[in-house]
Amino acid sequence: MLTLKKRIDAAKIPSSKFDETINVAIWNIRESGKSPRTDAAIHYIAEILGQFDLIALVELRDALADLGRVLPILGPSWHVV
Numbered sequence: 001m002l003t004l005k006k007r008i009d010a011a012k013i014p015s016s017k018f019d020e021t022i023n024v025a026i027w028n029i030r031e032s033g034k035s036p037r038t039d040a041a042i043h044y045i046a047e048i049l050g051q052f053d054l055i056a057l058v059e060l061r062d063a064l065a066d067l068g069r070v071l072p073i074l075g076p077s078w079h080v081v
Contacts, residue, residue, distance in 0.1 A: 004044055013051050025052040033061030042066060046073035 016023045029045070037045070049055055049070065060067065071078055 001040075001043065001047065004047055008048070008051060016053050022054060023052045024054045024056075025049075026056045026058060028058040030059055031061070032057070032059060032066055033063035037066050037069075042069045043073060046070045050074055 013023060014021070027048075045066075057067070067080065071080065
């Protein structure tokens with residue numbers, strides 16, 4: 001996790017500013033739902049998603065259990081459409 005946080009810091013993703021900017025990401029989470037991810041992987045995914053305000057996840061399968069595991073880590077302000 002420390003290595004991931006260092007890489008996120010090195011990416012210098014700007015903070016969004018209320019009523020001024022929004023950080024948007026599109027992430028192709030390859031074959032998400034094909035097989036369950038480890039707890040560590042779920043935390044890594046949540047750490048990355050938490051850097052953005054609006055995210056389009058691509059290549060999600062019908063099994064959304066992993067996404068359901070990520071949402072509580074992100075917190076109550078996160079929602080899925």
